Amino acid sequence: MTYQDAFVPPYSDGPDLGHTEPQDTGPSAFSPALDSKGRIADDKAMLRAARDLTKDLGTARPAVFWGDMLISALLGYAALAGAILSSNIWAALGFGVVASLSLYRALLFIHELSHIHRDALPGFRFGWNLLVGIPMLTPSFMYEGVHTLHHQRTRYGTPEDPEYLPLALMKWWSLPLFVGIALLAPVALIIRFAVLVPLGALIPAVRNLVWTRFSALSINPDFRRRPADTDLKTRVIWQEAFGSLWAIALALSPLAIGWRPLLVALAVFSVTAVLNQLRTLVAHLWENEGEAMTVTAQFLDSVNVPPPGPIAEIWAPVGLRYHALHHLMPSMPYHALPEAHRRLAAEFGDMSTYAGSNHPGMVTLLRRIAASTMRAR
Structure with a gap:
């Protein structure tokens, strides 16, 4: 069972434009190679090594996927129950934190599902949707067929990228707005599905609006989702049907069991949504102004937060602490990324293009982006 498209084409030609300054948080001596027009050029040695040194790491391990997802989900729901049932405020808060972090990890398997081949890990997509996607009103169709657009070389960082905004070049108030809006996500999802x-289902115009505007996990407000292909359309039908029934049950639940369970669950899911938004905010440097970029420029606009820092595994779980590496090998299973990183880091060293995507942590990245927005006019 392998992933499809495990490696990007190592030699990509075409328009290439990205930030050309050395990385503030990377190796101090690093500066990306530029072409004759002063733009970031593809580092073909790095791209070749990403392909050749990691050929044996492209197979998804079912035991890892199922074990990780099930433990995360079950721990999250058990802690959520504890937060709802506890009469002690501090115990409830403790349970709430555990629930938020565990369900956050379980939820982020949606990222793996957007890359996984349909024949890999039989039953995992269905199981994840039943246990996580539908209960959290974020079924996999909301990312499938959307996230892969972000990985298309000619779309990344352009106005056609559903997951890119030049946040580092926007006004300072765009950052708190970007993070704060995530607080409303759980309520918005209940309204969408319920x-x-x-x-x-009754009014085609509403259906079209919901699909084009409210059926994709995107951050680009100008993105409009195109009609689903036949294979995805089948999954959309049953996922939306079950999601709708669950959302209606949630909305009506206070009539039967009171408001506390729903309010606690909404609070837990809001924390999860904000944490994911913060992770998204530091997943890239957001310094591209809309032009198509080379693969290397995309890599350097993306972020790795490698060990030894252990905290990144909490806020960027399921391989997302290696987000730049993921952009080199979009379909490599998450559990293989640490070993792939070790091999490439050993191959190229601290003053290389590869090391230029490494950053020390979320706080440093937030400071960098915030400082950039303060300079925006």
């Missing part, structure tokens, strides 16, 4: 989906 109200808009049933209305869309």
Whole structure:
């Protein structure tokens, strides 16, 4: 069982534009190679090594996927129950933190599902949707067919990229707005599935609006989702049906069991949504102004937060602490990324293009982006 498209083409030609300054948080002596027009050129040695040194790491391990996802989900739901049932405020808060972090990890398997080949890990997509995607009103269709657009070489960082905004070049107030809006995500999802989906079943115009505007986990407000292909459309139907029934049950639950369970669950999911938004904020440097970029420029605009720091595994779980490496090998399973990173880091050293994507942590990255927005006019 292997992933499809495990490696990007090592030699990509075409337009290439990216930031050309040395990385503030990378090796001090590093500066990317530039072409004759002063733009970041592809580092072909790095791209070749990403392909050749990691050929044996492209196979997904079912035991790792199932074990990790099940433990995370079950721990999250058990802690959520503890937060709802506990009469002690501090115990409830402790349970809430555990629930948020565990369910956050379980939820982020949606990223793996957007890359996994349909024949790999039989039953995992269905199982994840039943245990995590639908209960958290974020079924996999909301990322499938969307996230892969972000990995298309000619779309990354352009206005056609659903997951890119030049945040580092925007006004300072765009950052708190970007993070704060995530607090509303759980309520917005209940409205989408409990109200808009049933209305869309009756009114085609509503259905079209819901699909094009409210059916993708994207951050680009100009992104409009295109019609789903036949294979995805089948999954959309059953995932939306079950999601709608669950959202209606949640909305009506206070009539039967009171408000506490719903409010606690919404608070836990809001924390999860904000944490994911913070992770998204530091997943890239967001310094591209809309032009197509080379693979190397995309890599350097993306972020690795490698060990030894252990905290990154909490806020960027399921391989997302190696986000830049993931952009070199989009379909490599998450459990193989640490070993792939070790091999490439050993191959190229601290003053290389590869090391230029390494950053020490979230706080440093937030400071960098915030400082950039303060200079924006």
